[in-house]
Amino acid sequence: MGVAGEDEQKMVGPSPSKKMRRADPGLRGANGKACALEFNILARQGRARASVLRLPHYDCRTPMFMPVGTNGSVKGLTPQQLRELDCHLVLGNTYHLENRPGADIVQEFGGLHEFSKWDRAMLTDSGGFQMVSLLHLADITEEGVSFQSPTNGQSMMLTPEHSMRIQNKLGADIMMALDDVVSSVNPSRERFEEATYRTTRWFDRCLSAHERPGDQNLFPIVQGGLDRELRAISLRQLMERDDRIPGYAIGGLAGGEDKESFWNVVDWCTAALPEDKPRYVMGIGYPVDIVVCSALGADMYDCVYPTRTARFGTALVPSGTIRLPQAVMEGDDRPIDETCGCPVCKKYTRSMLHRLVGTDSHGAILVSIHNVYYMQRLMREIREAIVQQKFPEYVRRFMAQQYPEGAPGWVVNALKAAEIDL
Amino acid sequence: MAVPAEKAVISSRRRPQFSLCKEDSKSGARTGCITTWRGATAETPFGLVVTRKGLPSYLTLDNLGKVNGVQGMHVCASHFFGRDALYPREGGSLSEIIGQEDASPLLVLCGLRDPACYNLNLYPAAGREKISVDTEVGVKAVSQQDYIDFVRQAQPDLCLSLSDDVVGSHSKRRRERAQQRTAAWLRDSVKCFGESDGALGSVGLIASVLATEDGEENLRQARSAEALASDPSVVGYAVMGLGLGESEECRKGALQSICGELPREKLRYTSGPNTPLELIEAIECGVDVLDATFVNELTACGMAMAFPADAEGPAVSGTGRGLNLNLWSEEFTHDQGVLVPGCGCYTCQNGFSRGYIHHLLQCRELLAEVLLEFHNTHHMCRFMGTIRAKIDEGVFSEYAKSFRKLYIHQ
Numbered sequence: 001m002g003v004a005g006e007d008e009q010k011m012v013g014p015s016p017s018k019k020m021r022r023a024d025p026g027l028r029g030a031n032g033k034a035c036a037l038e039f040n041i042l043a044r045q046g047r048a049r050a051s052v053l054r055l056p057h058y059d060c061r062t063p064m065f066m067p068v069g070t071n072g073s074v075k076g077l078t079p080q081q082l083r084e085l086d087c088h089l090v091l092g093n094t095y096h097l098e099n100r101p102g103a104d105i106v107q108e109f110g111g112l113h114e115f116s117k118w119d120r121a122m123l124t125d126s127g128g129f130q131m132v133s134l135l136h137l138a139d140i141t142e143e144g145v146s147f148q149s150p151t152n153g154q155s156m157m158l159t160p161e162h163s164m165r166i167q168n169k170l171g172a173d174i175m176m177a178l179d180d181v182v183s184s185v186n187p188s189r190e191r192f193e194e195a196t197y198r199t200t201r202w203f204d205r206c207l208s209a210h211e212r213p214g215d216q217n218l219f220p221i222v223q224g225g226l227d228r229e230l231r232a233i234s235l236r237q238l239m240e241r242d243d244r245i246p247g248y249a250i251g252g253l254a255g256g257e258d259k260e261s262f263w264n265v266v267d268w269c270t271a272a273l274p275e276d277k278p279r280y281v282m283g284i285g286y287p288v289d290i291v292v293c294s295a296l297g298a299d300m301y302d303c304v305y306p307t308r309t310a311r312f313g314t315a316l317v318p319s320g321t322i323r324l325p326q327a328v329m330e331g332d333d334r335p336i337d338e339t340c341g342c343p344v345c346k347k348y349t350r351s352m353l354h355r356l357v358g359t360d361s362h363g364a365i366l367v368s369i370h371n372v373y374y375m376q377r378l379m380r381e382i383r384e385a386i387v388q389q390k391f392p393e394y395v396r397r398f399m400a401q402q403y404p405e406g407a408p409g410w411v412v413n414a415l416k417a418a419e420i421d422l
Numbered sequence: 423m424a425v426p427a428e429k430a431v432i433s434s435r436r437r438p439q440f441s442l443c444k445e446d447s448k449s450g451a452r453t454g455c456i457t458t459w460r461g462a463t464a465e466t467p468f469g470l471v472v473t474r475k476g477l478p479s480y481l482t483l484d485n486l487g488k489v490n491g492v493q494g495m496h497v498c499a500s501h502f503f504g505r506d507a508l509y510p511r512e513g514g515s516l517s518e519i520i521g522q523e524d525a526s527p528l529l530v531l532c533g534l535r536d537p538a539c540y541n542l543n544l545y546p547a548a549g550r551e552k553i554s555v556d557t558e559v560g561v562k563a564v565s566q567q568d569y570i571d572f573v574r575q576a577q578p579d580l581c582l583s584l585s586d587d588v589v590g591s592h593s594k595r596r597r598e599r600a601q602q603r604t605a606a607w608l609r610d611s612v613k614c615f616g617e618s619d620g621a622l623g624s625v626g627l628i629a630s631v632l633a634t635e636d637g638e639e640n641l642r643q644a645r646s647a648e649a650l651a652s653d654p655s656v657v658g659y660a661v662m663g664l665g666l667g668e669s670e671e672c673r674k675g676a677l678q679s680i681c682g683e684l685p686r687e688k689l690r691y692t693s694g695p696n697t698p699l700e701l702i703e704a705i706e707c708g709v710d711v712l713d714a715t716f717v718n719e720l721t722a723c724g725m726a727m728a729f730p731a732d733a734e735g736p737a738v739s740g741t742g743r744g745l746n747l748n749l750w751s752e753e754f755t756h757d758q759g760v761l762v763p764g765c766g767c768y769t770c771q772n773g774f775s776r777g778y779i780h781h782l783l784q785c786r787e788l789l790a791e792v793l794l795e796f797h798n799t800h801h802m803c804r805f806m807g808t809i810r811a812k813i814d815e816g817v818f819s820e821y822a823k824s825f826r827k828l829y830i831h832q
């Protein structure tokens with residue numbers, strides 16, 4: 001496969017060997033405090049930035065898309081294939097990994113990197129979001145998230161301390177603080193207000209419980225729903241702790257909110273957050289959303305969408321998506337995307353893939369390869385456009401392909417806020 | 423005078439050649455080599471990777487390329503059924519459709535019977551001239567003409583002539599008819615290949631002989647097929663009708679008697695050894711090419727081959743874990759070891775542990791099967807390499823004996 005590595009050209013100094021880094025008592029952040037990352041902005045254009053995020057296991061390039069490897073693997077792809085597809089960081093789900101095989105076992109194997117043989121960067125979530133979204137019986141109190149164990153029905157509790165303990169055992173480069181997740185359908189402002197303050201209190205508990213600050217980074221999550229005032233409170237409270245924060249996440253989005261609110265929240269947060277720290281918008285994976293958020297100054301994204309959708313035969317293309325199971329794909333001897341350089345598009349016709357998806361695992365793997373490649377290529381193009389100071393042109397070209405009839409109002413408004421006229 | 427480029431290409435295409443290297447003095451086993459005009463070469467005996475729709479179950483072709491010793495694939499024509507015809511809908515040859523690299527092609531052998539999942543004559547009412555085939559788009563009746571048309575388009579390196587395999591206990595009359603039909607289809611195939619317009623000129627015909635429980639009849643069929651050996655399109659022979667639940671003696675008897683009648687210098691194929699032991703037995707009878715369906719079967723149920731595949735054989739067997747590891751087993755939860763220590767496959771070389779694969783299986787993650795298919799395919803190829811070396815060294819019988827002892831003992 002092989003992807004021309006911009007990383008080779010744009011290294012920030014010689015990279016120490018893996019062993020050296022693990023023994024390293026911790027990199028020094030911009031403020032001189034011990035933390036486990038370095039963030040160097042290579043280029044800016046408007047509010048967008050292209051950076052190197054140096055983590056204990058890899059020098060990631062941002063803006064970056066992180067594929068989700070829920071159980072410690074990404075949809076049948078080997079670590080080698082993921083590297084060849086230019087993935088810099090893979091996300092693991094704490095809730096799933098604690099259920100199976102259990103963080104103690106992962107630790108026995110030497111942590112998640114060793115367990116899954118992934119040598120580049122990793123990020124684990126707090127486990128809270130999965131609990132609230134997967135378990136109807138989850139109940140949130142000041143102490144933590146209480147829930148019934150899906151395996152034995154016992155009443156259990158995920159506290160900030162517990163989440164840290166699990167994530168310290170998993171050993172990812174970046175850990176997420178447990179936040180108070182409010183269902184997006186919850187209409188109560190009171191509940192959002194409570195969640196905003198509680199998220200800060202829980203972050204303080206996470207900070208005190210975190211046992212490996214030298215080689216794992218803990219990101220807090222900005223909450224506050226769609227309310228500007230609450231978001232401002234959350235931002236202010238967290239930024240008061242900035243000297244202990246290596247990077248920030250923006251949470252509470254991707255929950256079915258309207259697009260105008262979505263970009264507004266990202267806009268408020270990226271405008272307020274410190275320049276010199278990475279910004280991670282959680283759960284975002286639609287290409288249009290990623291381009292908009294990057295224009296607004298965000299750096300990191302994750303979503304199950306590209307790999308989950310591949311299983312059902314949906315392939316990402318510059319104009320949106322195509323559905324390979326559709327009857328019209330039969331006899332179509334074009335690749336998924338004529339402009340794509342991925343190994344699947346070089347080899348297979350839509351017709352061949354049409355016969356494979358849905359019935360054969362091989363088909364799901366092939367479409368995953370294409371979709372992961374598509375996302376990583378998109379990110380590479382965004383980074384290159386910023387470095388070459390051609391980002392507005394790139395965004396205009398991208399949107400013209402996605403929306404030949406003209407972009408929707410929210411995209412136009414969001415990009416205007418990002419100083420880009422469509 | 424210069425030959426027009428197009429003509430030159432066609433004339434450079436010729437049928438695959440088989441050359442015999444060494445014959446074992448104490449058994450029918452032999453080594454040899456197949457070469458094709460495309461540049462594919464295969465040392466025999468070897469096991470074919472059994473595919474679905476032309477592709478391995480879980481390994482993408484770049485991953486298959488990482489497995490040392492893979493030499494060829496079995497591609498089942500019935501996986502390429504259109505709504506109403508047996509036809510590669512994508513147009514083009516099988517190699518193009520499945521995305522084979524021109525630089526290092528694998529040998530492609532094509533047949534109508536699916537070695538992984540029995541698919542012929544399950545519905546009897548196909549008529550005198552046709553055979554009923556179970557496909558993804560329903561039951562289809564296929565004629566000799568349909569099949570030859572498919573082969574013409576698909577351009578495999580080797581193709582089996584149609585055989586009327588029937589499963590279960592049938593009347594003597596049905597068995598006789600099956601042999602007659604198989605023989606008739608073979609005669610017709612030879613004719614088609616003979617008067618070929620060039621489209622079949624680079625495909626090697628493997629003449630199918632249908633084995634039954636009737637030893638006398640097997641001999642008669644083998645002799646009449648043998649008479650076709652002088653035809654240049656016939657590159658080899660296939661002993662069909664086996665792997666359908668017959669007894670070990672029946673299987674061995676049929677292979678021995680039929681292979682005994684076939685000309686030495688032609689390639690021999692048989693379908694369906696279900697275990698490494700059956701594979702060794704088929705090779706002892708003189709078979710050169712086999713389907714390695716047990717690789718797919720073991721992978722699909724979460725097993726890793728761990729029987730000794732090296733020349734040293736028994737020495738590695740000290741694991742005390744038997745011939746295959748069942749990675750579903752709880753005993754592997756904490757196991758940080760690789761599937762088989764010292765194994766050179768992608769999975770073992772990169773340190774993927776039994777514990778991790780056990781975890782992936784439990785989570786229904788596809789990577790479990792991918793990692794197992796890497797290992798099992800590699801293990802099968804390594805085993806075949808050992809068998810070839812033992813034949814070349816002239817000690818195959820001794821090896822087969824000790825392997826059998828070890829295998830049955832465990």
Ligand SMILES: [Zn+2]
Nearest residue numbers: 340342345370
């Ligand atoms: Zn592609």
Ligand SMILES: [Zn+2]
Nearest residue numbers: 765767770797
């Ligand atoms: Zn192995």
